[in-house]
Amino acid sequence: MSFEDDRRAVEILLVEDSPSDALLTREAFGMTSIQNRLHLAMDGVEAMAFLRKQGVYNTSPTPDLILLDLNLPRKGGHEVLSEIKGDSGLCSIPVVVLTTSQRRADVSRAYELHANCYVVKPVDFLAFVDVIRSIQTFWFTVALIPELGK
Incomplete structure (x- = not known):
């Protein structure tokens, strides 16, 4: 499904334990042209609770895309x-x-x-914004993805 003509915001789950990296990612997504809702899980356990709609996440949306850091507390990225x-x-x-x-x-x-x-985070903010734009453009205008839980 392409989101170019779809007016709903895309749902993105960011699994990231670094508050500064999470903020940079939120800012980078704010600079892109596709309307999105960025949700944050600070570790692997929280990410799985969000995805499985457990506890406080019982009404969480099913994400259209997951951005997953590997170096996470409690449950690492590979395990997630x-x-x-x-x-x-x-x-x-x-x-x-x-x-x-x-x-x-x-x-x-x-x-x-x-x-x-697999994408390595650039250190430079403008390069990071370019990476986020590329990810968003590819997954929401080029690639077709399934409609999950909609």
Whole structure:
């Protein structure tokens, strides 16, 4: 489904434990042309509760896209990715690993666990905004994604 002509905001779940990185991501998404609602989970446990609509997240929307950091407390990004892709109700949600790690082992493991893509966060803010724009453009104007929970 393309969101170009769809007037609803796209739902994005950002799984990120760094408050400063979360703020930068929110600012970067605010500078893009596609209307979005960015939800934040600060660790892997919170992310899975959000996705499974547990506890305080019982009315959370099903995200159209997940941006997943790998270095998370309580439950790491690879474990979260494994749970998402192993759950028949969640596995169709595109997951973009967005992390600082450039380790080949992290990249390989993410793809083994069926990440949809792996992106290293640029340090420079304007470069980061460009990356976020590219992610948003690709996933919401170029790629067709399933309608989940709508």
